[in-house]
Amino acid sequence: MNHTIQRVAPLEWLLARTLYYGTLMASAVVCLGLGLAMIGARFGAPRLAILRDMRIATIGIALFILLPVARVMVMLVAYIRQRDYRLSAIALLVLTVILLGFAVGLAGRRGKTPAASMQVRGKAIETAQPHELRTISRMQNPILAAVACTFTPGLFQITFRV
């Protein structure tokens, strides 16, 4: 059995370590952020403090999302060093597509980020005005939104009841 373990290429080992420790780190940051937020909620800290504490959990989530990006970067560097230019180009393409995803998200960022509480619990949403509802508000084109509302009977009920 030992020979199979030794046989594993160094790149596989490096990727395994990157992903393992990356997951541990991101999980730890999210746990810390959640813990702080819960403590803040339990002991009636002012709202502002709670929001600031959730920011730590948000950083943890960003770390989770960046972890695969780091993985592709490690592969890119490894393939360049191996002078495997076909695979390097492929890794670069994957990296570009992911970063394009970030750019698309940044471009589509709404001016006002919806408050977390608004979409989370049912009661908060039921009191929301129709124009505030995410499903419809995310449709930039008002005509498209109107068409969707007219032709999908379930849409209005869902957004109100959810």
Add this chain to the structure above:
Amino acid sequence: MDSGFAIWLFAVSLGASALGGMLGMAGGIFIVPILAIFGHVDIHVAIGASIVSVIACSCGGAAPFLRGGLTNIRLAITLETATTLGALSGVFLFGVIPTSYLFFLFAAILLLSAQQMMARRSEPLGSPSVAETERWADALRLDSSYPERALGCDVAYRVRRLPMGMTLMFGAGLISALLGIGSGVLKIPAMDAALRLPIKVSSATSNFMIGVTAAASAGAYFMRGDIVTSVAAPVAIGSVVGAVLGARTLMRASNSSIRLLFVAVLVLLAAQMLLQAFGIHFLRGPQ
């Protein structure tokens, strides 16, 4: 921040992920419907939270497969060009597609999973003629071997029909971004039917690819402000813990009664998602 709700989210994701892990599938396919139906979470928020947990599970579970020499990383990065492009297309559709269509699509994927769960996966039979050349696989040196413990030696395999595999992977990436799932449901046929990989290799490689695929869409949703931390954080932690527990228990796909239970749950959730799509609510969760 509602502590009770956070604990509920944590528990649900832990359970879904642990049960999924026992059968070697991700929990995302359960998490989104449960959050949407019982948690009264907006389906877009549920999808945003689930896609983060998909990344967490993929990255957290990758190490043993990599060390075991089962993951074909050259093939993975090649196929990831298709899955990430699919995911990017999904991001564009996500904002435009009406919510009821998302429920429909989800119901269809749940039923497809149930069908796959019933049909036991068998080792794909590659045509024995080794002489035929696979242009793409040769150019990129994708063929590899993996250690087979039962035989005590390395088993070599070839990668076949890469263009067809890439096409299916594009679809898998698109569905992954739209529904916030790993979409192993679509990756498995791509790897079995098109690429003809051994099951152990395809499972390991699929798991490895899921994280990068999900990162393309999760990055976009995160930057756009679609990922709500108060939901995504407990779900991510619950999924990681659940995946670890599930892998430890490791009942695998052999237990037929668990398999049947799964199919029942999948069909039930699919039915409920269909009802939601039409705006009918029978099951009411805790308010």
